[in-house]
Amino acid sequence: MTDNVLVWLNDPQNWSGTRFTPGIGAQIAAHLLYTAIALLVAGAIAFPLGIVLGHTGRAGWLVSVANGLRSLPTVGLLILLYVMVSPLISGRGDAPYLVPTEIALVLLALPPILANTYAGVRNVPPDARDAARGMGMTGPQVLLRVELPNALPLVFSGLRSATLQVIATATIAAYVGLDGLGRYVYDGLASHQFGQMAGGAVLVAALALLVDLVLALVQRLTVSRGVSGRFSRRAAGGDGRTAAVTELTAGSGEGRERGGNDAEDSSRPVAVLAPSGKHPPG
């Protein structure tokens, strides 16, 4: 079995394609296209909706309803949509097949993006939000400058989870006759070429991991270190105490005085022996 997969994956003709069948590269491109369309549409709906619901704190039930969508079996949904939607679409080309497929994939991608964006914006520390308003930020400024940057880790986790699911599920495009990596799975199954079928599955998994890796990199570049908690080694250990010690050993008289400001972290006797109430109370 494994041998079959390796043989199939190593066959140069499978990669370059023939006159009648597209190569693996072309199928990956088709697969990515279906995925991208689904994610763009889902994102265009769920992202602003999640932000608005999270920002206003209203209609949280919508998120629960959207989450309910997760329970729909995608293949069943696709067949239903194909039966219902395709007759409404006239014209040649892939549209009668593509539209039901994309609707099914969008419904799959919506819940994680919506729920995570909503939760991300909701979970911004209330103090930070209050301070932002109290310092004179307008509503959009609070949203863009405070809420969104802090919601990003969750927004990304929603996007990545949606992406993984859509890439894995976009195989069903082949079920209604479209291309994509699903082609190998369904064709392999139909023609009992299990090497091809499993090879297609391996490619889907590899593609999903690769795209997730790219998104992880983008996330790393866009999310503030203050939110993700990745602090540089020098400042690591994180707490003021370490820092204060560094300041002290750095040695200048000024450094010593600065360290002294951290007496709030240091042991009790120092505090007890400091002159009490040098300034009159009040």
Added chain:
Amino acid sequence: MIRFDEVTKAYPDGTVAVDELTLTAPSGQITVFVGPSGCGKTTSLRMINRMIEPTSGTITIDDRDVTSVPATELRRGIGYVIQHAGLFPHRTVADNVATVPLLTGTNRRQARTRAIELMERVGLPASFADRYPAQLSGGQQQRVGVARALAADPPVMLMDEPFSAVDPVVRDQLQREFLRLQEELGKTIVFVTHDIDEAIRLGDTVAVLDVGGRLAQLATPADLLATPADPFVAGFVGRDRGYRALAFVSAEVAVVPEPTVTLGEPLARARDVAVDDWVLAVDAGHRPQGWLHLPDGGGLSGDEVQPELLNLGGTLAPAGGTLREALDAALSSPSGRGVVVDDDGRLVGSVSAATVLRHIDTAGAGVSPGGRA
């Protein structure tokens, strides 16, 4: 000057948070709103910068109605400090401090210079500029919060329980530095707390609010302790107010010289100068380090006076400080002799509890509303 004129905040469900509040917070002074939870102190504060809109009544800052300018513009001109600092986790300390200048269009470089200047002002090293709030302790975060509120140099500051979420030692330090800062800056400050001790320590004027938003008393801390307006205020200011009132009377108590040993001197010399088995150890700069106990035939190890032999109990009273500080130093001292130091922390002498009490007796100091120290 901030004026509340018959300000009421009532919610649709009939709850009255603030009930016809009329009071003036004078310019350049600290006015503290204090009261139990549900007394409307925070609501009152938040109506000043229109985080909450009053149901009726007007609030003016320097005779200008707060509703005469857009809320966001109003808020940019008022410093705002809240309980957990409310720093922006995704921004560095310097960017946090520079929030308002950046909002009002100051360029980045100037805003950063200003931010670092302010950080040093509130006791944070400039090296913290590029750290994130999560890398700071609670006390340090609160310092950043204060620096951020000061960034646009607003004449008015609103502070909502800024020191409540830190431990007592840090709180004491922050309060002391806050008073020092206010001495330099002279802002008009409205400060909310539920802690009557904090109110008395920080306030030039204290407004005690009762549940339901009723102003129970508006007075200086000394008056509040000496003559509570009603049973609610009397109960709220607490039982040991007689002792606390001593904090408003400066001590002109006779200080007597105290024999000392210097760290590193032989124990034998310490035995020679000890009074009632106790001798005060000082460092080379004559700053008190702790008490050395030398009971008869005492089993102290070693030959020299070393820091680890010292009893660190006992607070230090500043010369020219208050009766409360003098009495506390005497009561907390293991030898019964309270240590008095000058501004540089050098020993002046000692004072006994009996001396302080005699002074209170003859001057009748404790109970009358004396001038503030």
